[in-house]
Amino acid sequence: MPDHNIARPVLVPPPEVEWPDTLSRVPYWAFQREDVAAIEQRRVFRGDTWNYLCLEAEIAQPGDYRATTLGGVPILAVRDHDGEIYAFENRCVHRGALIALEDFGQVREFTCVYHAWSYDLQGNLKAVAFKDGIKGAGGMPECFRMEDHAPRKLRTATICGLVFASASDTVPPIEEYLGEEIVERIERVLGGRQIEVIGRFTQALPNNWKLYVENVRDSYHASLLHLFFTTFELNKLSMKGGLIVSESGGNHVSWSAVDREAQERQAATSEYSAQNIRSASDYRLRDPSVLAGIDEFGDGISLQILSVFPGFVLQQIQNALAVRQVVPRGVDRTDLHWTYFGFKDDTPELRLMRLKQCNLVGPAGYVSMEDGCVGGFVQRGVVGASDRHAVLEMGGHDALSTRTRATEASVRGFWKAYRELTGL
Amino acid sequence: MAAQARYARCIDEGRLEEWPEFFLSTCIYRITTAENHRLGFAAGIIWADSRGMLEDRVAALRGANIYERHAYRHLLGLPLIDGAGPQGTRAETPFMVARIMREGATDLYATGRYLDLWRAGQDGTPKLAERIVVCDSSRIDTLLALPL
Numbered sequence: 001m002p003d004h005n006i007a008r009p010v011l012v013p014p015p016e017v018e019w020p021d022t023l024s025r026v027p028y029w030a031f032q033r034e035d036v037a038a039i040e041q042r043r044v045f046r047g048d049t050w051n052y053l054c055l056e057a058e059i060a061q062p063g064d065y066r067a068t069t070l071g072g073v074p075i076l077a078v079r080d081h082d083g084e085i086y087a088f089e090n091r092c093v094h095r096g097a098l099i100a101l102e103d104f105g106q107v108r109e110f111t112c113v114y115h116a117w118s119y120d121l122q123g124n125l126k127a128v129a130f131k132d133g134i135k136g137a138g139g140m141p142e143c144f145r146m147e148d149h150a151p152r153k154l155r156t157a158t159i160c161g162l163v164f165a166s167a168s169d170t171v172p173p174i175e176e177y178l179g180e181e182i183v184e185r186i187e188r189v190l191g192g193r194q195i196e197v198i199g200r201f202t203q204a205l206p207n208n209w210k211l212y213v214e215n216v217r218d219s220y221h222a223s224l225l226h227l228f229f230t231t232f233e234l235n236k237l238s239m240k241g242g243l244i245v246s247e248s249g250g251n252h253v254s255w256s257a258v259d260r261e262a263q264e265r266q267a268a269t270s271e272y273s274a275q276n277i278r279s280a281s282d283y284r285l286r287d288p289s290v291l292a293g294i295d296e297f298g299d300g301i302s303l304q305i306l307s308v309f310p311g312f313v314l315q316q317i318q319n320a321l322a323v324r325q326v327v328p329r330g331v332d333r334t335d336l337h338w339t340y341f342g343f344k345d346d347t348p349e350l351r352l353m354r355l356k357q358c359n360l361v362g363p364a365g366y367v368s369m370e371d372g373c374v375g376g377f378v379q380r381g382v383v384g385a386s387d388r389h390a391v392l393e394m395g396g397h398d399a400l401s402t403r404t405r406a407t408e409a410s411v412r413g414f415w416k417a418y419r420e421l422t423g424l
Numbered sequence: 425m426a427a428q429a430r431y432a433r434c435i436d437e438g439r440l441e442e443w444p445e446f447f448l449s450t451c452i453y454r455i456t457t458a459e460n461h462r463l464g465f466a467a468g469i470i471w472a473d474s475r476g477m478l479e480d481r482v483a484a485l486r487g488a489n490i491y492e493r494h495a496y497r498h499l500l501g502l503p504l505i506d507g508a509g510p511q512g513t514r515a516e517t518p519f520m521v522a523r524i525m526r527e528g529a530t531d532l533y534a535t536g537r538y539l540d541l542w543r544a545g546q547d548g549t550p551k552l553a554e555r556i557v558v559c560d561s562s563r564i565d566t567l568l569a570l571p572l
Contacts, residue, residue: 197465358471369569373566373567
């Protein structure tokens with residue numbers, strides 16, 4: 001017999017624990033709940049944010065389009081004959097089918113395959129098949145106006161060849177959204193250059209998208225999880241470097257440069273050995289040409305990781321350049337789209353360096369493969385722990401720029417922007 | 425054919441240290457996808473132009489990189505011999521690779537084809553001067569650690 005004295009279960013529980021009013025705590029339910037993901041769609045991806053769509057170089061000519069996404073929603077980014085870039089949802093206004101089925105291409109117009117409704121390059125509905133019926137019968141009613149129907153259109157903005165879009169009418173202009181320091185660091189890599197794509201790969205991550213964008217902003221983990229970096233002295237916390245966090249908190253730059261003086265000091269007293277950290281092995285490369293590079297930006301900065309809230313990353317690791325687009329595919333799945341690039345005026349020697357250095361990044365990257373699995377370790381680790389939270393206290397409690405990278409300031413910055421937008 | 429079978433067994437049994445020995449000292453080993461290959465994009469998921477780089481890859485997998493323990497099972501299709509020339513013998517071989525994770529999950533991890541150039545090594549056995557691994561899909565699940 002059932003015991004009728006037990007309390008009735010609550011089927012749709014509120015968050016098991018309140019989110020404390022501090023940037024240094026993140027409840028694990030934020031990575032687990034479907035209702036949180038729904039709020040994110042509305043308030044983050046369709047909210048006051050700029051979202052990376054593609055490179056201008058990928059839609060260089062009038063009629064060129066790329067099927068991309070904004071937070072998982074299918075989007076077409078198109079170059080029209082006026083030279084401008086337009087973005088609209090890749091969804092026919094008739095019955096909701098995808099308008100374009102290829103990832104990219106060149107078209108004069110878009111025609112939905114389902115009932116042949118067609119659109120111009122700006123997403124305006126231009127023709128409805130059998131609109132006036134056949135032999136006077138059928139057809140759309142008199143009151144149907146094509147101009148009343150269009151896929152949702154997005155605002156677009158470009159900066160240094162990067163195409164961003166926003167579903168919001170109230171988002172500030174892209175430069176203001178990014179902040180002056182972030183704009184400068186984008187220009188540092190891309191300013192005045194002509195991008196040429198050299199590879200595109202997708203990495204399917206077994207975790208919530210926020211675990212990946214936290215990881216990108218986490219300068220603390222770089223030399224601890226990624227042993228390859230440390231071993232070959234590409235990136236130690238004792239290198240010269242720093243962290244820029246935008247005023248909103250959401251955008252960041254982590255950078256490092258070889259600090260010759262510190263390198264000599266370190267040779268004398270290894271801070272790493274003293275910490276009993278794995279990072280102190282001494283194997284050497286058989287073919288060091290994989291790391292051969294040049295100071296192509298002329299400032300000695302060997303690493304610059306830049307993120308734009310919510311899901312964009314610009315990466316310079318020596319001469320390995322890439323953009324990454326982070327796309328949620330459910331609470332515990334994320335697509336990470338990598339686009340490797342060089343510049344049109346690369347010498348053959350520089351291009352070869354990029355190809356070799358790309359071994360550092362991507363799904364098999366010497367310094368990035370761990371980022372593909374570590375989010376999954378968290379996703380699996382926090383099962384049953386929705387009443388617990390992550391602790392983000394390295395470097396204090398704020399989300400400000402700093403000269404050290406032994407900090408979680410930019411991770412806290414992400415949550416600052418996230419909570420501001422979502423209200424969570 | 426025998427070298428192909430030995431190559432697959434070498435990886436599947438986890439004897440990665442022997443894997444570079446299937447290649448000449450100057451060689452190409454690249455993992456890419458059908459889309460990148462079709463578009464002529466030069467970058468790879470792995471990009472190596474010497475046996476030394478393959479040895480480094482194994483050293484990094486053993487000593488530096490962090491990933492969950494797993495193994496592959498290669499199934500190779502019939503090689504299409506594209507003809508022999510002064511450079512060696514070109515062959516195209518389809519493959520399917522299942523990935524067996526630590527906790528037992530077995531999934532189809534990759535399908536694709538090997539675009540090979542085989543040439544006799546110093547000891548007379550066939551060695552790879554070139555192996556372009558063209559994966560059919562452009563999606564890689566989680567990460568790619570062990571070579572294909």
